[in-house]
Amino acid sequence: MDILTIDDLSFGWRKQPVFSHAFLKIEQPGLYGLVAPNGSGKTTLLNLISSLLQPQAGKISLYGGLNTAKNVFDHVAFLQDNSVLYPYLSGREHINFVADTHHIPRTAIAPIADKLEMTSYLDKRVRHYSLGMKQRLLLAMALVVDRPLMLLDEPLNGLDPTSLIIVREALNQAKADGQTALISSHNLDELMRVTRDIFFVVDHALRFEHLAADETAEQRYAALFGVHDK
Ligand SMILES: Nc1ncnc2c1ncn2[C@@H]1O[C@H](COP(=O)(O)OP(=O)(O)OP(=O)(O)O)[C@@H](O)[C@H]1O
Numbered sequence: 001m002d003i004l005t006i007d008d009l010s011f012g013w014r015k016q017p018v019f020s021h022a023f024l025k026i027e028q029p030g031l032y033g034l035v036a037p038n039g040s041g042k043t044t045l046l047n048l049i050s051s052l053l054q055p056q057a058g059k060i061s062l063y064g065g066l067n068t069a070k071n072v073f074d075h076v077a078f079l080q081d082n083s084v085l086y087p088y089l090s091g092r093e094h095i096n097f098v099a100d101t102h103h104i105p106r107t108a109i110a111p112i113a114d115k116l117e118m119t120s121y122l123d124k125r126v127r128h129y130s131l132g133m134k135q136r137l138l139l140a141m142a143l144v145v146d147r148p149l150m151l152l153d154e155p156l157n158g159l160d161p162t163s164l165i166i167v168r169e170a171l172n173q174a175k176a177d178g179q180t181a182l183i184s185s186h187n188l189d190e191l192m193r194v195t196r197d198i199f200f201v202v203d204h205a206l207r208f209e210h211l212a213a214d215e216t217a218e219q220r221y222a223a224l225f226g227v228h229d230k
Helices: 042-049 069-075 091-101 106-115 131-144 161-176 217-225
Strands: 004-013 016-026 031-035 057-062 076-079 149-153 180-185 197-202 205-210
Touching: 004 042, 016 042, 016 205, 031 042, 031 161, 042 057, 042 149, 042 180, 057 069, 069 076, 076 131, 091 106, 091 131, 106 131, 106 161, 131 149, 131 161, 161 180, 197 217
Parallel strands: 031 180, 031 197, 076 149, 149 180
Antiparallel strands: 004 016, 004 057, 197 205
């Protein structure tokens, strides 16, 4: 059964097209990148998949059904940007909330916090978190709900090398457990350490590329988006 299918999707804001006749298919579990320059529609696409936005044409299916709110709730964990966090709540309160609403026992939280090395600050309020600590909290919230498909909007953003390794290991573990993640990033270099299966947003469409081992991120990015060394 297909994990995610996007069929002839068109969407735009007023007169500005973001997607025009875009297609995407994920059939195998694993890690997939979603890459494009700033403002090209990565967040918009994740919002469309998770049904926070509605396509103007085309359809999006998950696990054999349309992406209704119920289907999204059953199958998808969505890591949005850190504006969804409440500064006056602790990390633990955030994770408890998502675990409770998804009927996941709170005992599932400790191993995930351990894996992401965030136990020491879990009870601090988010207002005291650095960007990297917030990113790890968001990933913990996505992991704890244990859905087969994770939509991760810029999870690698703002991570120092230590945090990057921790997050990379967590993503590889998710893959080994049979989960699928669609991971947006404008930093192809960092993303390629996680996966070489990448969807690019090019000219309002989606284009899949499996990047070869000898190909650098810079070369591929330049070829697709016309960025050249000065
Ligand atoms: N609520 C909105 N109203 C109008 N235009 C919007 C809205 N949200 C996004 N856009 C426009 O849609 C386009 C795609 O935005 P989106 O945030 O999806 O890009 P992105 O690839 O995620 O960018 P970034 O890498 O900067 O996060 C941009 O041109 C943006 O200005």
